[in-house]
Structure formats: structure tokens, C-alpha cells
Amino acid sequence: MTTSVSIHPVDHGFAGEVSNVDLTQPLTPEEVAAIEAGMDRHAVLVFRDQNITDEQQISFSLHFGEIEDSAGGNVTRGSQERLDYRLNDLSNLDADHNPLARDDRRRHFNLGNHLWHSDSSYRAIPATYSLLSARLIPAEGSNTEFADMRAAWDALDNATRTEVEELICEHSLIYSRGLLGFSEFTDDELALMKPVRQSLVRTHPVSGRRSLYLSSPAGTIVGRPLAEARLFLMDLTEFATQRRFVCVHQWRQHDLVMWDNRQTMHRARPYDEIQVRDMRRTTIAGEAQTADQGGKLEGTAKRG
Ligand code: OGA
Numbered sequence: 001m002t003t004s005v006s007i008h009p010v011d012h013g014f015a016g017e018v019s020n021v022d023l024t025q026p027l028t029p030e031e032v033a034a035i036e037a038g039m040d041r042h043a044v045l046v047f048r049d050q051n052i053t054d055e056q057q058i059s060f061s062l063h064f065g066e067i068e069d070s071a072g073g074n075v076t077r078g079s080q081e082r083l084d085y086r087l088n089d090l091s092n093l094d095a096d097h098n099p100l101a102r103d104d105r106r107r108h109f110n111l112g113n114h115l116w117h118s119d120s121s122y123r124a125i126p127a128t129y130s131l132l133s134a135r136l137i138p139a140e141g142s143n144t145e146f147a148d149m150r151a152a153w154d155a156l157d158n159a160t161r162t163e164v165e166e167l168i169c170e171h172s173l174i175y176s177r178g179l180l181g182f183s184e185f186t187d188d189e190l191a192l193m194k195p196v197r198q199s200l201v202r203t204h205p206v207s208g209r210r211s212l213y214l215s216s217p218a219g220t221i222v223g224r225p226l227a228e229a230r231l232f233l234m235d236l237t238e239f240a241t242q243r244r245f246v247c248v249h250q251w252r253q254h255d256l257v258m259w260d261n262r263q264t265m266h267r268a269r270p271y272d273e274i275q276v277r278d279m280r281r282t283t284i285a286g287e288a289q290t291a292d293q294g295g296k297l298e299g300t301a302k303r304g
Pocket residue numbers: 090113119130132142143144145266267268269279281
């Protein structure tokens with residue numbers, strides 16, 4: 001059977017919009033292959049009008065690999081959790097579906113998603129794809145922005161390419177949240193958030209394209225003085241997130257957006273948090289480390 005899935009480039013060819021596919025139904029191997037090829041090329045795919053359940057989102061995601069356990073990604077614990085462990089909660093809601101109070105610690109932590117990042121860069125084996133489903137959205141705002149780290153690499157001068165090629169960064173949620181002044185963690189949280197090592201440059205396994213592997217949790221560069229490392233990473237991030245490398249997704253209810261964390265960064269944008277924003281993410285586990293962990297314990301969080 002031939003697939004009728006079609007993908008139209010949007011945002012100057014960075015993202016793609018997918019049509020003729022129904023995510024409430026099991027996919028054929030041809031459909032999966034067409035979506036994978038679209039991901040290899042665009043790194044961000046938009047699926048409109050997909051009114052899916054959690055189970056359907058999980059089934060769709062499983063076509064692309066194993067689903068990462070969401071443990072260790074935030075400071076919401078146990079009975080406070082609104083969703084299954086395979087779903088990351090990108091909403092502003094508590095377990096009773098009420099917006100979190102302005103001074104709620106969980107909200108402050110989750111505001112870290114407004115910094116440019118790549119999902120799970122704080123895990124020793126980071127994620128490949130993320131799939132974010134918009135169940136309910138506020139009337140305005142709450143865009144998600146994506147930055148193309150392949151285009152950023154392509155635009156670097158040769159001297160900088162040579163410099164970054166060998167560099168290894170240490171990533172932790174302690175670093176990214178520290179940028180927002182969030183610094184009080186319990187001992188359990190500190191243990192879950194131990195820094196892990198990641199290469200600063202990656203190569204896509206299919207296209208062979210190189211990309212900058214930046215993310216807000218990157219807080220040190222192995223072998224460099226801290227202040228120098230931080231400034232270097234800030235400069236690179238500023239360079240890599242220029243408007244010419246960025247596309248903006250304006251959400252409609254029932255959109256699903258899928259992106260490749262190996263080739264892009266993304267960030268959330270503000271909205272009126274009195275309104276409900278119910279967004280749910282499944283994340284596909286990667287298979288390999290990007291860098292040797294230097295004899296450290298693996299930082300991959302397990303539940304328990
Ligand atoms: C995510 C994320 C941004 C947003 O789903 O990983 O960072 O706009 N989302 O919710």
C-alpha cells in the first residue's frame with residue numbers, strides 16, 4: 001500500500017506541515033517511514049486537527065522508539081502528578097485541573113521551559129523526538145519557538161567550528177533553573193539532577209548534517225574556567241537563536257508538533273496563566289550517549 005501522507009515545507013523550509021494522516025489510528029509502516037523522512041529533513045513537523053487521547057498519543061509515539069520516563073524532569077512529585085509517567089505535563093495545571101498559583105514552586109520550576117533548550121539534555125542518554133499535543137490552549141500567546149541548530153552550525157565561521165568541535169559540556173536542571181534564580185533543591189532533587197556530559201556538536205545519523213548541541217542546562221565546559229564557559233555558551237546561544245534560524249508555532253487546539261531534539265532547540269512563550277493551557281508531551285528515548293560520562297554515575301533518572 002502506498003501512503004498518502006504529504007508534507008509541505010513551511011517557515012522557509014525549516015518546519016513541515018503534515019497532511020493526510022490520522023493519529024487516532026495505527027499507522028502503516030509506509031506512513032511511519034514518510035514521517036521519519038520528514039523529520040530527518042525538517043526536524044519540526046506540525047500535524048493539525050488531531051484530537052487524540054493519551055493512549056493514542058502513546059501509541060503514535062511508540063512508532064518512533066521507546067517512550068522516555070518523565071521522572072526527573074520537574075519538581076512535581078507523586079500525588080501532585082496529573083498525568084501518566086509516560087507523559088510530560090507542559091500545562092499550567094495542578095492534579096485537580098486548576099491553574100497553579102503564581103507563587104507555586106512547581107510553576108517557578110516549569111518556567112524554565114521558557115529558556116532555549118533541547119529536551120532531556122540533562123539525561124546521560126538524551127531524547128530524540130518530542131511530541132507535544134495541544135489539548136486546550138489559551139486565547140492568545142503561548143507560542144512555541146524552534147531554532148534550527150543545523151543552520152546555526154552551517155553559519156559558524158571555521159575558527160569557531162574548530163573550537164567547538166571537541167568541546168564537552170555538563171548539563172543539569174540545576175544550572176538552567178539557576179539562571180532564573182531558582183536555587184533551592186531538596187537532597188533527592190539534587191541527586192536526580194546530577195550533571196551529565198554532552199558533546200557540543202552532533203552529527204545526524206541519516207542526513208550527516210552537523211548541529212550545535214546547545215541547551216539551557218549546559219552550565220560548564222569540561223576543562224574551561226566557569227565564567228569563561230558560561231560566556232562562551234551565552235554567546236553561542238545568542239548566535240544560534242537569531243530570528244533567521246527560528247520558526248514560531250502558533251498553537252491551535254488539537255495540533256500535535258513533533259521535533260528532533262538532536263537538531264533543534266525550542267522555548268515556550270508567555271500567556272495569561274489564568275487561562276488553562278493543557279499540553280502533553282511524549283518523548284522518545286535516545287539510544288546512546290553523546291559523550292563519555294568521565295567515570296561519573298549515569299544521570300539517567302529512574303522512578304522510585
Ligand atoms: C516541551 C516544551 C514548550 C511549550 O514540550 O518540551 O518545552 O511551549 N514546550 O510548552
